[in-house]
Amino acid sequence: MRTFYTALAVLAIALGVQGAAMADDITADVLTYDGNTKVVTAKGDVVIHANQGATITGSNGEYHFEDRSAFLEGGVHYVKDQTTLYADKMYLYQDKTARGIGSVNFHDELEKRTLKGDDVMYNPDTGFGKIEGNGYLESPDGILQAPHIEGNMKQVKVVATGGVNLSSSLHNAVGYGDQAVYTRTGANGTDGKLVLTGNAWVNQNGNSFNGPELVLRDEDKVVETTGRSTIVITNTGSTGSDSGSSSSGGGSTAPQGPVTAATPIAGRPEEAGSPLEIKDSK
Template sequence: MKTFYTALMLAAVSLGAMGTAMADDITADVLTYDGKTKVVSAKGNVVIHANEGATITGTNGEYHFEDRSAFLEGGVKYVKEQSTLTAEKMYLYKDRTARGIGSVDFVDLSEHRILRGDDVMYNAATGFGKIEGNGYLETADGTLSAPHIEGNLKQIKVVATGGVDLTSTTNNAVGYGDQAVYTRSGRDGTDGKMVLSGNAWVNQNGNTFEGPELVLRDADKVVETTGRSTITITNTKSPSEEGGEGDSQPSVPAGPVNQATPIAGRPEYAGSPLEIKDNK
C-alpha cells in the first residue's frame, strides 16, 4: 500500500478557501501523480479522504487537486457522517455533488432520505437530487418510483415522470400516473401539494379517484379532481373515526413554490452527458 499526501501549500489553500482541507490523503496499491495537471491516478484498494470528512473507497480512481473533484470505480462506497452511497462508479464534483452510476443506493439518515436508481446525483448542502433509470425516492412524506425523478429536497419541489407509483404518508394514500409534481414552501411548510397527471389514480382511506389530473393537499388531506373523473366511495368513515386526526385547521394558502418554479440548486452539468473516463 502507498499513500500520497498533499503538499503543505495545497493544504493551506484548501484551509483558507473551505475552512478545512478537502483532501487529506489518497491510498492505493499503485499511485501516479501528474505535477502539471495536479491529478493523482490510483489503482488497487483505493481510499480517498475528501470533501470535508468524506471517505471514498473503490478499485481504481483519480483525484483532481485543481478543482477537488474525484472519480472512482469498482465497488465504490462513499461515507460522510450519516450519508452512505454505494455504486459501481462514482463522481465527486467540485461543488460537493456526489453522483453514483450503476446499482446506486444513497442513504441520508440525518434527513431520512433514500435515493436509488441507475444514475443518482445528490448534493446534501443544496438539496438538489436527480435519479435516472429505475428511480426510487423515499422521505418521511412517502415514496416515489419512476424512471426519472428530479428535484430539490429543501425547497421543496420534486418532479417524477415516465410512469409514477407513489405512496403519501401525509395523505394516507397510494396512487399512480404519468407524472407527479410535489411542491412545498420548505421543509417545515404546511402548503404541500401533489399533482398527479395523466391516467391518474389514487386510493385514499379505501376510496378511489380516477381522472386526467388529481391533486392531493397536505393541509386538507383531500383529493381534488379536474376534467372528467370517477370517484368510488367504499369507506364513509371520517379520519377521526378511523383513528386519525380530524381536520381542525383551516386551509393554508399556496406557498411560492409551484409547478412552474425552477428547481433550486440545479447545477449546469445536471443535464449534460456523463463524462467518459478512460481506464488507466
C-alpha cells in the same frame, strides 16, 4: 507492494502550508501524480479521505487537486457525516454534488431520505437531487418511483415523470400518474401539494379516484379532481371522501405559497444536464 511517488508527498506538503483545500490523504496499491494536470491516479484498494470529512473507497480512481473533484469505480462506498452512497462508479464534483452510476443507493440519515436508481445525483448542502433510470425516492412524505425524478428537498419541489407510482403514509394513499409534481414552501411548510396528471389514479382510505388530474394537499388530506373523473366510495367513514368530488377550478392547479409547478428547481448544478461521463479503466 504500495508505491508512493515523492512528487505527491512534496505537493501535499506544499498545499498544506499554503492552506489550500485538498484531500487529506490518498492510499492505494499504486499512486501516480501528474504535475501538469495536478491529478492523482490511483489503482488497487483506493481510499480517499477527502476534504470536509468525506471518505471514499473503490478499486480505481483519481483525485483532482485543482477543483477538489474525484472519480472512483469498482464497488464504490462514500461516507460523509450521516450520508452514505453505494455505486459501481462515483463522481464527486467541485460543488460537493455526489453522483453515483450503476446500482446506486444514496441515503441521508439526517433527512431520513433515500435515493436509488441507475444514475443518482445528490447534494446534501443545497438539497438538489436527480435520479435517472429505475428511480426511487423515499422521504418522510412517502415514496415515489419513476424513470425520472428531479427536485430540491429544501425548496421543496420534486418532479417525477415517465409513469409514476406513489405511496404516501401521510395521506394513507397509493396512486399512479404519468407525472407527479410535489411542491411545498420549505421543509417544514404546511402547504404541501401533490399533483398527479395523465391517467391519474389514487386509492385513499379504501376509496378510489381517477381522472386527468388528481390533487392531494397535506393540510386537508383530501383528493381533488379536475376534468372528467370517477370516484368509487367504499369507505364512507374515511376523511375527505366527499371533498374528493370537488373540481375547484384554479384552486386545484395553483399551489399555495410562492412555490409553484413552474418554479425552477433550485440548486441544480451544471452537471445535472450533462451526458453520462465515460471513464476508461486506468
